[in-house]
């Protein structure tokens with residue numbers, strides 16, 4: 001049976017989550033859910049608002065990228081060897097500034113910064129962020145995104161930041177989400193009480209609830225993988241791709257992780273970035289790409305794996321650690337793992 005949003009709204013949400021009608025402003029939604037947070041003191045709510053605010057600024061720049069001088073390479077590389085795009089650097093500045101001003105974050109881990117950045121020593125949260133995801137698509141007007149993971153610091157606020165504050169497992173996330181700058185701009189996040197999606201209304205400058213209690217279909221017929229690197233895929237991956245083809249699945253690959261993930265979240269499907277000859281550990285980064293999407297996938301009934309282990313159980317050893325990534329519909333990920 002096709003679950004309509006209203007049906008989903010009237011059944012599952014009311015029983016286990018606070019019911020919010022479609023069109024609820026993000027601010028009100030955060031306020032009404034505050035007491036769900038373990039540490040319901042308003043700080044996490046404020047942090048989510050700070051992220052939403054920064055995303056509105058980045059969204060404005062993304063929308064007019066062709067008109068202002070933010071197209072193209074920045075002329076520098078980041079610590080995972082990627083050619084930084086001007087918009088990578090700009091988005092990193094916007095989010096860092098907003099989180100600095102917000103005051104809730106003590107340390108920021110970013111794809112665009114070699115080591116973590118101290119922000120507010122009194123802050124109780126640590127954030128890991130991919131300020132601009134899908135960099136290869138910036139100049140060609142294809143959907144791009146921002147990905148974020150939020151952790152509670154382990155050390156006492158005001159004390160120096162410890163490694164244990166930074167290198168936390170995905171299962172320790174208190175919230176995670178992404179912003180998709182696509183045909184419309186959406187913010188999708190979880191605090192461990194289901195997944196909700198909000199669509200940005202530019203003329204009002206606000207996000208409104210458009211996708212309450214998002215559920216990832218347990219099965220799908222879409223597979224997303226860059227087959228251009230297929231020659232260097234391990235045999236199990238090649239066999240799984242053949243399985244998809246034998247079952248007439250549809251191949252879809254946007255090349256922006258957030259956009260490929262979002263489509264599969266709505267329609268069902270699997271996204272795979274496996275180990276390759278070029279990237280023996282895979283390309284995607286555990287702390288600011290995989291953990292957040294794994295948390296959202298699981299909260300929406302999906303699954304996320306390295307092919308061998310649950311992503312959220314992986315112990316990060318360093319900030320920019322990579323991992324093979326299999327994420328999407330539960331039965332499809334289980335099938336892929338079985339190869």
Ligand SMILES: O=P(O)(O)OC[C@H]1O[C@](O)(COP(=O)(O)O)[C@@H](O)[C@@H]1O
Pocket residue numbers: 082111130132133134135136226255256257258283
């Ligand atoms: O071009 P490839 O090797 O398929 O890689 C594409 C993947 O790399 C990424 O662009 C990596 O993210 P960044 O753009 O944030 O570096 C993903 O968004 C995308 O899924």
Ligand SMILES: [Mg+2]
Pocket residue numbers: 130132133134257289
């Ligand atoms: Mg990325």
Ligand SMILES: [Mg+2]
Pocket residue numbers: 088111130131132133134135
């Ligand atoms: Mg990036």
